[in-house]
Amino acid sequence: MIIDFHVHCFPDALAKRAIHELAERANLYPHSNGTINGTVKHIKDSGVDKFVLLNIATKPKQQRTINDWAISLINDDTVIPFGSIHPFCDDKIEELKRLHNAGIRGIKIHPDYQNFFVDDPCMDCVYEECGKLGMIISFHAGVDLGLSQIVHATPTMIAKAVKKHPGTTFIAAHMGGYWHWDEVLEQLCGINNLYLDTAYCGVTMPVKKAEEIIAAHGADRILMASDMPWEIPSESIKMIKSLNISESDKINIMGGNAEKLLNLI
Template structure:
């Protein structure tokens, strides 16, 4: 990928619908997410439409789904399908994958295949939706192969709109998405490149502490309009963590157009803006393994 021509790299976008029209979430959880984001009627773009959207804006985007089959019983979108579709747009889309940690050795074999045969560059974990704590040894074989292959692990952190307002939260436990649980992962896998996704409400200070303390832990800014960012997140992004903070939108529920318009109003140093929008992602995603 020629990153010199890009204005930004969005490290957090979702493949919500498969080639045959199947959704990545059950109707109940999808409706709860739409309620949370006030995104009723939002379209679920396919990979080609996503690529066209970002290409028109001279941007690149990381694309992934979430495999939560064990906890939800809902079939995932195939990682191979997403990677193959992204491969049609090599100058625009960056394929990530998602493997439920409960899949054990089968998941480890799949991760290796996805990186070596399909060019996948990272893996998305949603601990609350997948029903596991990030520091649970059940996931360690998967982290081990991701670290070995030089790929990136991105963890949902903080509250989630998925299950919000549903009876019992749809069975989704928020405590699994405390970023402090990822601190153990960063200790036990010191060369694993990690992204803590989202402003981590109600654990923003924990996320800043982990990213500030652990060499390869980063933070993406997806899922929130920048005008709602906690002041300490802006302060750290502008100073101590300026090389570890990444632009992410959460497309399609939050578009880059909306995110960037609000980001432009923040008091961010001129020298820091390009780091957040592109430079930090280039260094993280395209360094030599």
């Protein structure tokens, strides 16, 4: 099974505007129309079986509606929806429990869009509770091309947060920190409760650097991810297949590790 662990889409009524705004801001080309159906088609064309849908509440008032949408997708065959918690909400823990009770497997945190630093103690309660509930936390990591002035989740900050909550499973996107890969090697590689995803690294990351990070962190904690609509999953798969690693490591990165992490096997 091939699983893409990092995909974005939006409710049909919002997709067109959301994709247009994000593409303009980051100067990126969107490879889907941003809807669930449009995304599923591209995903299947790339040979991917399932994908993790990462939702982000960029304002506190969006938290509940975005999570309602995630919950509405819980029985989909292809989509594995994650929820979102906003650091400035007062009901973070109640909302986390609501997501968990509805069967949601994890949450996405994007500190650049949510305007806080990833190791800010205001999120300690959320990071800790996710461990207790068995929910996964996926962090945006490193430079965001749409909001690049201040990096709110550097590998050093992520290391601090992840080490403080050893009972919680975290994922740092973009191979631990987009354009911060030397810092990933120094700060993140080898941390047990941390996975790295390959989102948006299929085309723009130097392959040698990816091989170095995989060797240092362990291929059993790397997850194939595209960051669709910003990268086509077939490009992410092509990059993984081109790596100088064993065939079984490639199979695990493309889906085996994700299947285990999500208890699908």
